[in-house]
C-alpha cells in the first residue's frame with residue numbers, strides 16, 4: 001500500500017463520469033456442468049474507462065516472481081491487492097453490489113494488469129478453493145478485450161498446476177471487454193480451471209477480482 005493513492009480515485013473531484021455499477025444490467029448464467037457456473041454481465045460498470053485510467057496510473061503495482069522448474073521467473077503481469085476496507089473506490093461500492101446479488105461479503109480485492117498481449121495468466125484454480133467448497137470469484141474487466149478460457153478437470157483432480165484437463169472439447173472460451181463482469185461459482189475453482197491466454201496485439205487490460213473469506217450459505 002502506498003500513501004500516494006487516497007481511497008478516492010479522483011482525489012475528491014468526482015464528476016458525472018464516476019465509475020459505478022449499472023443496476024439495470026442483469027448477469028446471464030452459463031451453466032458449465034451440474035455443479036459449476038459462470039455469470040456474465042456485459043457493460044455492468046459505467047465509467048469503466050475512467051476507472052481503467054486511474055487504476056493503471058495510481059495502483060501500487062508489483063512484479064511478482066515465482067520458482068518454476070528450478071528457475072526464478074517473473075509473472076507475466078503486474079498485480080496488487082487490498083482488504084475491502086482499504087480498497088479505493090469504487091471497489092467498496094462494487095463489492096456491495098456483488099454482495100447484494102451473491103449473498104457473501106467480498107472482503108478482498110486483487111488486481112491484475114496485463115500490459116499487452118504477451119501478458120497472461122496460465123490455467124489455474126484460485127487458492128480460495130482450499131478453504132471454500134463453493135467460492136464465488138467475481139472479476140470486473142477494464143481496458144482492452146481479452147479471451148477468458150475455462151476447462152473442466154478430469155474427475156478426481158482439483159484446480160492445481162498438475163491437474164489433468166477432462167478433454168479439449170468441453171472447454172469454453174469467452175471474451176471479456178472493459179466494463180464487463182464475469183463471476184465464477186459453484187465448483188468452478190475445484191472442478192474447472194481458467195486462463196487469460198496471450199493474445200498477440202491485445203491492448204492493456206486490468207482485471208479487478210473480488211473474493212470472500214466468509215463461506216456464506218451452505219450449498
Ligand SMILES: O=C(O)CCC(=O)C(=O)O
Pocket residue numbers: 110112121126139148194195196206207209
Ligand atoms: O484477469 C482475469 O480475468 C483472471 C484473473 C485470475 O484468474 C486471478 O486473478 O486469479
Ligand SMILES: [Fe+2]
Pocket residue numbers: 124125126194
Ligand atoms: Fe484466477
